[in-house]
Amino acid sequence: MAEGDFYSGKRVVVTGAAGTVGSRLIRRLLQHPIAELRALDNHENGLFRLSEELKEERRFHPFMCDIRSPAEINSLLKGMDYCFHTAALKHVPSSERAPFETVQTNIMGVQNLIQSALANGLQRVLLTSSDKAVNPTNVMGTTKLMGERLITAANATLHLTSSTVLTSTRFGNVLGSAGSFVPLFCGQIARGGPVTLTDRSMTRFVMTLDESVRLVLKSIELACGGEVFVTKMPVVRISDVAEELVELVAPLYGRNPAKIEIREIGPRPGEKMFEELTSDEELRRTVELDELFAVIPAFRNIYDRIEYAYPPNGTKGATRTYNSANEPVMTRPAIRKLLLEPDVLPPEVSALVAVKSERGVA
Template structure:
């Protein structure tokens, strides 16, 4: 990691919400290597917090049981903090469809609660973890994350003389995160199938947990206020991903690949056929670096960015296989 970034985090007091989740816990893992003064980990999952604390010991880790819906708890959690990484969210699309206002309470009201607590304490930087499902959303989860993004970037406009910088990191699909398609496929193959495919034409942008967290840490270092940071990432056909996983895992569980039936079912409630990294209006404000796109309000860009997972070049099966091996899935 860049020496400047290492120096930036050294001695910092940091709060990570949703720290018992896949992304939050990996943020804690990476931060623990950068010599911060303290990492406060906030989650409403008591067992998950306990496991994170046991992994790292108590020297730098301060576990805080709490919920982002609770304003009073957040005020105490943010006291004297330099950087907030806000990863707490309800993320499963069908569950949010059937429990819409619970998604609003956590993803929208919870984000505003974190923003207000961070403003009151004049936190140095506030980074929201978002998703490409916030772009042209068709489901509750995406809509709540879009509003969370707007709440975050708009906080820069009314903060007055307070020093807090508010920015957003927008992810694609994080491979092998908790509850992701790779974990579902493993269980289906272990049970002898069938594996379920919602649509043969479905595509997604994908990234590893490690790449996702690297983006988060770089974004906090670079943030000046109002940006949306997006990692450059490949796209793939879900059908190709599924074929690779069946070919590799079926023998591991005592089956021949051809014995695992592929069952095509309807799209899940709220599910999109493809994802987008940004809207056309955002693309007109997007700056391009070697590793990421940075949407910066007020910027005019002439970049020709292909931001649709349906029209971008897809990973071939051999490339998918290499990525799955690199992340330790195969």
């Protein structure tokens, strides 16, 4: 089914609407013939800015809403068809300092959404998850894993009373998002350094904002129910990114790249040397598609009513766990090209790059 047909006439909800992924998702959805888009967030200023940008769009309706409030969510999901749930507490250090708050948002918030979606007869619900949900070593990752499990369980335990399809998608670092290491490094370079790395051999999955949104939209369309989609992404060595950013950004601020120190400070508590997007346990039930993997629910006897087949590859089994230690890393020229993609560098840095390009400076 073409994407335009899939969204035609649908009424769509996006939670976490003022966030990096949520706001870009909204703009992409509004390019399709949807009937209505409800944008939910508890961040007043962010929602106001988004509302100002889209004030001429009649299908767009912003609402101040906290995912922790069952009554609010239930009210705002009435009459809707699809829901993209991007609202979450996503920063590892702050989640470690406030675990109760993280549980309320990332676990209880997902439960509230599921119950409201089922009560209102939504057709599809997608949870955006994280690589940190795989073999979690911190509070944030643990709560995201529990969110995935709630989404999966809802398809199994409630299928007799509901036809709602619920699914999740995991991805790694979205370059240019609020939590990305790219703006952090750029700020350190602009101030003259040092650029701080936890470990030079650390690897990460990365993707652009547009690519992450495109694959989120693809996942909800492919969903059979209860599976976790995993996006295929390039891998970078963090030290390579730091070195490439020093070469690119330092001259923009009149600084000599050779004078910018790259300092190794050691891993933070709970930080992994590489990212995992599937686990050893999940391998035997993982299907490989063209741009995605699909992790099929473990308790298949509960899911006998669902045929897990995905066009065009059907049910081709995955042959390896998907983690950044097992994948080839990007070359330096490829990293430079990726950094120059839209919305990867901070706006002020992008503006300086544009000025430099206009002047024909190499």
